[in-house]
Amino acid sequence: MWSKDRDNCIECGTTERNHQSRGRCTTCHSRFWYHKSPKRREQQKRATARWRKKNPGAAKKISKRATEKYQEVHKEELNEKARKFYRDNIEEMRAYNRKRYHNKKKDESR
Numbered sequence: 001m002w003s004k005d006r007d008n009c010i011e012c013g014t015t016e017r018n019h020q021s022r023g024r025c026t027t028c029h030s031r032f033w034y035h036k037s038p039k040r041r042e043q044q045k046r047a048t049a050r051w052r053k054k055n056p057g058a059a060k061k062i063s064k065r066a067t068e069k070y071q072e073v074h075k076e077e078l079n080e081k082a083r084k085f086y087r088d089n090i091e092e093m094r095a096y097n098r099k100r101y102h103n104k105k106k107d108e109s110r
């Protein structure tokens with residue numbers, strides 16, 4: 001048995017993570033309290049901030065993975081946003097691209 005009276009986590013059904021308390025795995029236990037208690041939420045935020053400070057490399061990796069996942073999931077939305085931004089700022093974008101084009105030309109002729 002996974003815990004003393006459960007075969008798996010009552011939230012996500014996993015047996016991969018250890019049982020924490022009241023039928024929840026470690027991850028679901030944290031999530032449960034994060035949403036339930038503002039005090040625990042603050043505690044968790046502080047603990048996370050401390051951990052990030054101590055593990056900048058790992059924290060950066062996690063952020064990067066989260067960003068990539070977000071971009072993958074919201075691809076269409078982000079593309080549409082970029083297109084809209086381009087349309088709304090068409091003059092600036094044209095000037096920017098012109099400048100880039102000429103700079104590139106300059107580099108090539110060097």
Ligand SMILES: [Zn+2]
Pocket residue numbers: 009010011012013014024025026027028029
């Ligand atoms: Zn769980």
